[in-house]
Amino acid sequence: MAPVTEERTAVLDLDAAVAHVAGAALRDGPVGAVGLELEAHLVDLDAPAHRVPWARVTAVVDGLPVMPGGSRVTLEPGGQVELSAPPCPDAAAAVAALRADRDVLAAALAADRLAVAPVGADPLRAPRRVCPAPRYAAMEQHFAAVGCAEAGTAMMTGTAALQVNLDAGPRGRWSERVSLAHRLGPTLVAVAACSPLAGGRPTGWVSQRQRVWGDLDQARCGPLLGGADPAGEWAGYALTAPVMLVRDGDGGGAVPVRERVRFADWVTGDAPLGGRRPTTADLDYHLTTLFPPVRPRGYLEIRYLDAAPEPWWPALAAVTATLLDDPVAAGSAAAATEPVAGAWDRAARHGLADPALHAAARACLAAAVPAVPPALRAEVEALADLVDRGRCPGDDLLDTARTAGATTALLSATGDLR
Template sequence: MVTSPELDRGGILRESATAARHLARICFKTGPPTHTGVELEWTVHDAADPARPVDVARLRTALGRHCPVTLDHTSPATPLGHGGTVTLEPGGQLEISTLPRPSVAALIRATEAEIAEVTALLTVAGLVLGRSGIDPHRRPRPVLETPRYRAMRGAFDQRGPAGRTMMYSTAGLQICLDAGDVGQVASRWAAAHAIGPPLLAAFASADRHAGRRTGWASARMAAWLDIDPPRTRPVWSPRRADEDPTDAWVRYVLAAPLLCLRRHGPDWTPPPGVTFADWLDGALPRPPTTDDLDYHVSTLFPPVRPRGYLELRYLDAQPGRDWVLPLAVLAALFADPGTVRAAYSIGAPVAHRWSAAARRGLADPAVAAAAAALLDLALTALPGLDLPAALHDEVQRGVRRRLATAERGAR
């Protein structure tokens, strides 16, 4: 195998214990939980005809100096006005990744400004951002091609069409929370998973795809659950609730098959079925490096992913300003250890119901009851976020609307 120094950065790994120590250093950064971040994805549409395909050239022109290098390798990829970055997913979905902020209000203000900045660029090009977690108008089609994306498509195609749906048609909302102090990590990790199904249901926005109803409240999550379980299933489960978070993550990472193997040229297809643990055991011509391990981690997509902080990946993209609502709900639920414990207690009985929440949403009575209790708890904790009065009232009204829907589903 021909490799380059760029692909060989980092120390060589020759045993699983060394890999485990490396993962342990980077997966959960402990300290007081003070920062919150958000990553927003949208499908992108022609303003006059949302079913019309949007090509690479049009996106490149619209984004200008903010264009990611995956779309134009000559782009300066200039950050947005408040430090956030623009990236594109393989179906042309646009993502803004904000800088984390110690204040939820400051995070919302900065994110609003960056959304407005991108929206203005798209408007000039006759483009608009989508309003749901899956493309309601178009069938899946590739827009951005890279060796990584070709390898992903090849791997996912072996299981069926869900991979292409996920890659080319879905858009999510990711909330990023600090892992917390050493004594808080396990409880925050468990709560982040346990409340996933009810909050997925409460904020599901992906029931229509390619011009038809899908039969799922969140067809976006349905695609994720179907593509490749060793890299998309939850790391934590009620059956192993007491497992140390770092141990669980190490086991998950090493057992996952390689999705792509970086090399010169356009073909990054790995040998079939080779896990990272296999690579450590000598399955490939050269030993892996810490850089290879870090890259492998970037190809794992569980509903909650530890990246030093906790990246909660289970929410659908929201219409308009509604992204503020789940951000505020999660920030409120995780603002205090007591609220974290209460949220876990509410979510634990339905923590395994990912598929039911994705399919039925708040039509599932058990999931709806948990969602209602979590939203009520969040409303109680909301004053602790110290939001400006107008923003507090806006969030409160929006969450109460979701609460009323959840309460109807729970009856």
């Protein structure tokens, strides 16, 4: 928890709010460090069609040892488990740390007949919140009030992602780098697609996770525009985005905002919320409720990849980092993805069956393979072969569901955590 200081409790004006967000958006420096976060759906191996009760989830997680790779273990509102590893010198070290922590987590879960399925959307169980925290109850109520109740609940409780965190890089290249991170999005959504099922049935979309994000309020979840001043653009985005909830005192309570109120209007007093004006602490909390596909947090959070089983998530982590950090690969990727920049819905629905996305994906993988860390080259070559064949990680899941049912598909997705 951030310390309570005079700065954090002072009432904001618009200039101070803009300066605060823009000043923290991106940190000037070299590239190279990689942090990884992997979410997965928790599965009761004896009752896979049912969500694991919250008390059982928290009991297992509370009993975990310290992770050898340094990951934090946290829980999402539907009971998804997330491993968040600290920054490492490169993608190979980040993958090694997360794999070590994944193995410890898997052993602890197995002792209680639990496992995790790292796929982009729960293929079997209907979205349902099991976490009682006021924050998530308020989020549900806000999503319902602004017209995206179904997508909001599905996002919180039925999706899982691989997040790749990368340095912002040198100040003079921020615009180019943030633009490329967005331009890569649709192509990597198609490459990573691993969520073709929901509610026990094929959805007709290769990435149900990305479909859900596309159905949410785009003022909160849509991409940045990729202008010349990404830090300033992020500040504008944040102040224009609607306030989702207002924290109620120090007790952890949260009051949902049931109408569209821009944070800027709360700052100016045009739309008072909670009987007061916002503070810097309120602004920082507001930023945690914004979910663009690339989120600036001093570094870049790449948030658009489906969670996927081995060997795909390590390959996706290496490819994403390489296409942004290696200058030669980045140049090739920028050119290859230009024709499909912005094709988020096409990527989520059709994936590599779209000829233009397939061509961009093949070019990106060809650029990445020679530049990835040697320790991950085998995984990346396997992904390149998969892409060449026009397949994505979710195709095996879909094949299993069609031949043996969605329950078997869900259980098969737990197989990489032994």
